[in-house]
Amino acid sequence: MSPEDALPEDNRFVSDLEEVLPNDPGLPVGWEASTPDPANADDVARLTELLRAHEDAGRGWAGACEDDVLVEVSEHGLRMRENLVIRDGSGRIRAWASVHDRSIGRMLYVHIIERGISAGAADRCSEVMFHWAEGQAREVGAARGLDVQQIDTGAFADDERQHKLLEDAGFNRVRTWWQMSRPVIADEASLVADPEQWERKGVVFRQVRREGDGLPEVDDLRAVHDVLESAFTDHFNSSEESFAEFVHRLREDPGHRWDHWWLAEIVDGENGEPESAGALVGTVSESANGPDGSYVSYLGVLESARGRGVAKGLLKTIIADAAARGRDRVGLEVDADSSTGADQLYVGMGWKTKYVTESWHKDIPVS
Structure with a gap:
């Protein structure tokens, strides 16, 4: 089902x-x-x-x-x-x-x-x-x-x-x-050991697991959804989205690819059970002329995992993946009014603002 x-x-x-x-x-x-x-x-x-x-x-x-x-x-x-x-x-x-x-x-x-x-x-x-x-x-x-x-x-x-x-x-x-973009060069394929799965200081970064037919394991998809719902609870205009709505919406994106979904898991100790800590959902940005790019649709880290390099590790993963695929850029969107300081991480890793968009709202009484 x-x-x-x-x-x-x-x-x-x-x-x-x-x-x-x-x-x-x-x-x-x-x-x-x-x-x-x-x-x-x-x-x-x-x-x-x-x-x-x-x-x-x-x-x-x-x-x-x-x-x-x-x-x-x-x-x-x-x-x-x-x-x-x-x-x-x-x-x-x-x-x-x-x-x-x-x-x-x-x-x-x-x-x-x-x-x-x-x-x-x-x-x-x-x-x-x-x-x-x-x-x-x-x-x-x-x-x-x-x-x-x-x-x-x-x-x-x-x-x-x-x-x-x-x-x-x-x-x-x-x-x-801020709609930001970062150039990618071929040498950056070595930023991580393997974009499919690598580990740093007790944090494992891996693609969602896929079955023999290429479809992902539902448990991994639920883990991505749960991380993003929790990570964005206190963010601007956050509203609850069901698991079914989430999967349906992201699969609609023309750039959707299951091998562009990553989980970060903390594994403490030699026999520790992996615990979800962060997630990144990427897409393909196709180009009519020249190389394609990658895009960070979602990046979320649980509060309990902050300070362990999860966000930076996930970003390095999609950069390395893009380089390995011969792509020339990675794009993402940043809340210019946020107090989290995420923009400092992105700027420090080479992202620059390409253009700016705005959100406009109107509340409609239902009755």
Whole structure:
């Protein structure tokens, strides 16, 4: 039985737009709200075009591909998501919104409007999309038994148009994130004895164990989930995510690979039982031109294990692994407002900020 079998058969959102939008949502004449068709190559290509243009306008370059869009709109993605598009009179998609039931009390939201349309048309599309998102927030909040449901969306730090749309809709900028990258050279493959498993001062760093069919041992996956849930309990905007939701979400990432998941275990004494101390979940960052990179999606260390070099050991492991695979970089995200001092570790190991993003939130009363 797969851990994902524990997910609800249907998502907690409303698929019928008539239940969430008014009869006349106020769009430009001839424009209409609908849902995208993941089986329609033109729809997927157009959403990819919109997403890439959004990235380019916000940070100066685009990195998204069709696989990133399919995470949001495919049948697999719709287990935990719902989507809305706005088409003009010719049927061309001009705007796209997506909601994701990420975890208890936290609904992620994507808000993308074509950059070339008039300010008036953009404002009207934005109002409809936010109205839809707030309706979906009430639905998912009610389904989870909550009084308040948070909408959590992001923006590039230099994207002034997006900031204005969010401010006009009542969102607040609540956090800043440094998106960092570190170059990797071939010689760094020897940073650790073997990225699959190595040991230092009573701490064993190893990949999650896999069965003969290549799938990981469920006990190891649960250990990774438990470490990350515990390590991030006191961090900004932490909310409980079930094991099934966790595995489902991380497997959706186009860069997901089971051999990029590591556990750190403390083994005290010659016959000591290994105890989970930290975990790192990595992914592949594919490149259209040039070598691929690796990315640190999650890095967590239990409080009881801090001071034993667990975080640094896990980072050295993914760097060595990237070098051995012929990759040229490792990326990660850092909470710029955190008091943990994690940024000092990353800077000390060679990471530099490439661009900056922000979290914007709005709380929606459910009843």
